[in-house]
Amino acid sequence: MNDVKIVSLVGGIAIVLVMVELLRRRQLKEKYAVLWLAVALAVAVLAVAPGLLDAVAGRLSVADPVNLLLFVGMLVLLSVCVHLSWECSRLEDETRSLAEEVALLRNQVEQREPPS
Amino acid sequence: MPLPSRVLVVIPAFNEEATLAGVVEEVRAALPSADVLVVDDCSADATRAVALTTAAQVLTLPINLGVGGAMRAGFRYALRYGYDAVLQVDGDGQHDPQDAPRLIAALADADLVIGARFAGTGDYDVRGPRRWAMRLLARTLSRVTGARLTDATSGFRVCNGRTLELFARHYPAEYLGDTVETLVIVARAGLTVAQVPVTMRDRAGGQPSQSPVRAAVYLLRVVLALGLGRLRRYDFAEGVKVPV
Numbered sequence: 001m002n003d004v005k006i007v008s009l010v011g012g013i014a015i016v017l018v019m020v021e022l023l024r025r026r027q028l029k030e031k032y033a034v035l036w037l038a039v040a041l042a043v044a045v046l047a048v049a050p051g052l053l054d055a056v057a058g059r060l061s062v063a064d065p066v067n068l069l070l071f072v073g074m075l076v077l078l079s080v081c082v083h084l085s086w087e088c089s090r091l092e093d094e095t096r097s098l099a100e101e102v103a104l105l106r107n108q109v110e111q112r113e114p115p116s
Numbered sequence: 117m118p119l120p121s122r123v124l125v126v127i128p129a130f131n132e133e134a135t136l137a138g139v140v141e142e143v144r145a146a147l148p149s150a151d152v153l154v155v156d157d158c159s160a161d162a163t164r165a166v167a168l169t170t171a172a173q174v175l176t177l178p179i180n181l182g183v184g185g186a187m188r189a190g191f192r193y194a195l196r197y198g199y200d201a202v203l204q205v206d207g208d209g210q211h212d213p214q215d216a217p218r219l220i221a222a223l224a225d226a227d228l229v230i231g232a233r234f235a236g237t238g239d240y241d242v243r244g245p246r247r248w249a250m251r252l253l254a255r256t257l258s259r260v261t262g263a264r265l266t267d268a269t270s271g272f273r274v275c276n277g278r279t280l281e282l283f284a285r286h287y288p289a290e291y292l293g294d295t296v297e298t299l300v301i302v303a304r305a306g307l308t309v310a311q312v313p314v315t316m317r318d319r320a321g322g323q324p325s326q327s328p329v330r331a332a333v334y335l336l337r338v339v340l341a342l343g344l345g346r347l348r349r350y351d352f353a354e355g356v357k358v359p360v
Contacts, residue, residue, distance in 0.1 A: 096181055096289060100189040103155070103175040104196065110174075 005047050012044030039076065117224055120201030120276055123150040125216075126190035128183050128271075129207035130157040133166045136207050140170040143205060146213035147220075150203070153193055155186040163207075183271065184294030188287035195284045200277040211272040215314040219274045226310035227279045228302050232267030233316050246331035249338045256342055257299050261309040269295045272314060279307055286350050292341040300345025305352045 019036050022028040046053055046069075057065035125143050129136055136154065143152055152172035156164045158180040167174045175189050187204060194202045201223065205211050215231055222229040257268045269292070275283065282305055288297045302309055 095179065096185055096188075099177050099179050099181060099185070100192055103177050103189050104193060107173060107175050107193070 008047035015040035128186035132207035227307035231272035
């Protein structure tokens with residue numbers, strides 16, 4: 001095993017361990033953890049068998065396998081960002097509804113001669 | 117269309133402690149039979165305390181949601197307590213409640229009535245991107261709604277029961293969403309819009325920005341608000357999924 005292999009293998013395993021620990025402490029929802037676990041496993045697999053990347057790159061006629069790796073990596077990060085923006089918008093909508101409900105309930109509790 | 121019998125006047129208020137009490141008094145004098153609701157949009161000043169000294173009902177938002185957010189809370193209140201019209205008046209005193217009865221009377225022919233500044237009485241010279249933005253707004257919204265609209269961003273407006281039910285579900289909280297996008301939503305739902313000329317009083321502070329950069333940004337936001345109004349999916353069926 002050369003140094004690069006060891007570094008990427010250790011990296012992949014570290015990500016898996018961190019994810020498992022976060023899940024175990026209930027700091028991370030399953031839906032987010034699954035994605036990162038998949039990424040970590042992919043890193044580990046590629047570390048052990050770099051020939052896999054070369055084979056896929058060859059099949060897709062990508063001259064340099066590293067370019068394929070960077071391209072796929074960027075796609076993954078982009079989709080994660082979009083997903084997080086989507087979740088954030090959803091949360092803002094939910095917060096808005098809750099804020100409205102709190103205001104309506106507070107008005108009801110304070111009972112200033114309610115409208116008939 | 118029959119005229120509404122129970123009108124709720126909603127005053128969205130963000131840091132309006134100086135003017136709010138006066139506005140509530142004027143509204144009650146102009147519309148003695150209407151109820152008044154002040155929506156305090158998480159003000160940092162004494163807006164809530166001032167509102168509680170008046171005869172108005174008060175909604176206190178725990179976080180700042182902007183005018184659109186405050187108004188949707190008001191629409192949900194109106195729906196929950198069975199009002200059949202909502203009149204929106206700014207808390208800063210720039211709208212004259214004396215005009216309110218004329219706005220409400222115009223509900224006889226429309227589902228949403230906008231109180232607009234007299235067309236053509238601009239006391240400052242509008243040029244460049246801001247002028248383009250205003251023209252684009254006036255033209256596009258007039259075409260979309262089929263009514264002649266000159267002052268689409270006016271926050272002095274009244275809507276009837278059908279419109280209010282739609283607004284309780286879909287009232288955008290984004291900048292320009294509460295004025296521009298709502299007009300597109302109303303038109304797409306097959307409801308009608310009308311404009312009534314009103315007089316606007318001077319605001320206590322703040323002039324529309326004349327910087328070309330800000331005007332250009334404003335133009336972009338207008339285009340975005342119009343586009344979103346056309347693109348977005350809304351639920352137009354009556355009587356569904358209203359969290360009341």
